[in-house]
Amino acid sequence: MSMSARQDDATAATERVLAHHLAAFADGVPAILSDYAEHAVVITPDGVHRGPVEISGFFEAFLRGVSPAFWEAFRIDRQIVEGEVAYLVWSAPPFVAMATDTLVVRDGRIVIQSFTSLSA
Known part of the structure; x- marks a missing residue:
């Protein structure tokens, strides 16, 4: 398999994981966690969350902190997927002026994610 074909396969796999990850927010923390490697x-401005227990706590706190109006305002402003890396720029005005997520996907699971946001 050529380098280009491997890159295309990695990009397609990352796109699948990203699509599931974004949809999983409607189904709750267990669905979200299913996208992550053990x-x-x-990585966030507040620190590093390692493994399923800490990542679960991060997402539980995030979901507790947002109202239904947040989800109505949520939009993806830019999405780039290149090989194993997915990059999102999103917003949910007036709650979040801008946020970014970068995910590294290997073997069908997220292994690293960074997240930061700016309040509106």
């Missing part, structure tokens, strides 16, 4: 890390 050894995954989520």
Whole structure:
């Protein structure tokens, strides 16, 4: 398999994981966690969340903190997927002026994610 074909396969796999990850927010934390490798890390301005227990706590707190109006306002402003890396720029005005997520996907699971947001 050529390097280009491997890159295309990795991009397609990352796109599938990203699509599931975005849809999983409607189904709750267990669905969200199903996208993460056992050894995954989520890096935020507040620190590093390692493994399923800490990542679960991060998403539970996030979901508790948003109202239904947040989801109505949520939009993806830019999405780039290149190989194993997915990059999102999103917003949910007036709650979040801008946020970014970068995900690294290997073997069908998120292994690293970074997240930051700016309040409106």
